[in-house]
Amino acid sequence: MKNLGYIKNDKLFTIKSDWKGTPIDKNNRFMNHEFPFVPKLSDVLKWSFERNPQKDEKKADAFRLIHKDDKTFLKHDRDCLIWLGHSTFFLRLNGVNLLIDPVFYKIPLVKRYADHAFSPQLFSNLHYLLISHNHQDHCQEKSIREISALNPGLTILSGLSMENLLAPWSKGTTVQTAGWYQQYQTSDELAIYYLPSRHWSKRSLNDTNRELWGAFVFQTKEKTIYFSGDTGYGSHFKEARKLFPSIDIAIIGVGAYKPDWFMHVNHISPQDAVKAFHELGAKIFIPMHYGTFDLSDEPVGEPVRLLKDFAKQNKINGELKLLDLGENWLL
Incomplete structure (x- = not known):
């Protein structure tokens, strides 16, 4: 698979000096710059029919996320993060309110283990809504419609071509879309950047990789936070550290990684998430993308x-912070 061109939003600043733009193929589909990927129906069918060696263990697993009904964030203006x-x-951050990848409801054909922590009606004072990519477990029409109606002055930030969907x-x-290594136009209080992830996109039969996927970085004078989006493992973690050498918090997905032969190209295991955390050079590791959907x-x-x-074996060089749902974690 060969890229035939590059694309970016010419209205936005590109933070990587030698970056030509996000690569596209001959069909104008976006590509991972390191590991190009287009899903194969044969692989999906193979996974669907093969035996899960952990089937019984999975069925017996009683783990469920803890819910905390902590709405104190509505009464203060301090920096905070709530899963x-x-x-x-x-x-x-700095008085700027953001919501990332809102999915408050069930998604088709997927079991939901944990309900949303709060109703979307609580989030009526947002400045920005961020969508990392177009998959149903990150970009839900009902949730986005409700949040947009509650916040008429909202700006939505996402990847290239996502404006057609959003x-x-x-x-x-306002919908603002960026290519990889580009900075969004935001208020002076907070800088937001869109970085690569190793993934793909699809919502319907003929739109594979037509809309870009990626990661976010949030930066104030005091804090830098990295949000991985959905991603397989790759060199983009090391590249992020070169641009942002003082990441305080890294929010990285740790679920949906088995079977490895099928999942590793688009999701990372807990082992690889720890490796990514170390390569980012971050201080605090917050896992996500687990415990909610099957x-x-x-x-x-x-x-x-x-x-x-x-963590017990001292294999994590930093703090592991396992957030409860709805926990008001002050930064």
Whole structure:
């Protein structure tokens, strides 16, 4: 698979001096710059029919996320981070309120282990809504429509070509899309950047890789936070560290990684997430993308058990912070 061109948003600043733009193939589909990927139906069918060696263990796993009904974030203006489930977060930095990858409801054909921590109606004072990519477990039409209606002055930040999907769901809002290594136009209080991830995109039969996927970096004078989005392992973690050498918090996915032959190209295991955390050089590791939806073969509680074991064995060079759903974590 060969890239034939590069694309970016010419209105936005590119922070990597030697970066030509996000690569596209001959069909104008976006490509991972390191590991190009287009899903194969044969692989999906193979996974669907093969035996899960952990089937019984998965069925017996009683792990469930803890819910905390802590709405104190509505009464203060301090910097905070709240995990709402899967990859959905509320983040406040320098008085700027953000919601990331909102999925408050069930998604088709997927079991949901944990309900959303709070109702979307609580989030009526947002400045930015961020969508890492277009998959159903990160980009939910109903959630986006409700959040947009509650926040008429909202700006939505996402990847290139996502405006085609998001604009009809969010009439009256501004949709700003970036290529990899580009900085969004935001308020002076907070800088937001879009970086590469190793993934793909699809919502319908003929739109594979037509809309870009990626990671976010949030930066103030005091803090730098990295949000991985969905990603397989790659050199993009080391590249992020070169541009952001003082990352305070890294929010990285740790679930949906089995079977490895099928999942590793698009998701990372807890082991590789720790490796990515070290390569980012971050101080605090916050896992996400686990315990909420049944997307893969591993037992629901396996990611947490592995991470706790790594921490006990001093294999994590930094702080492991396992957030409860709805926990008001002050930064």
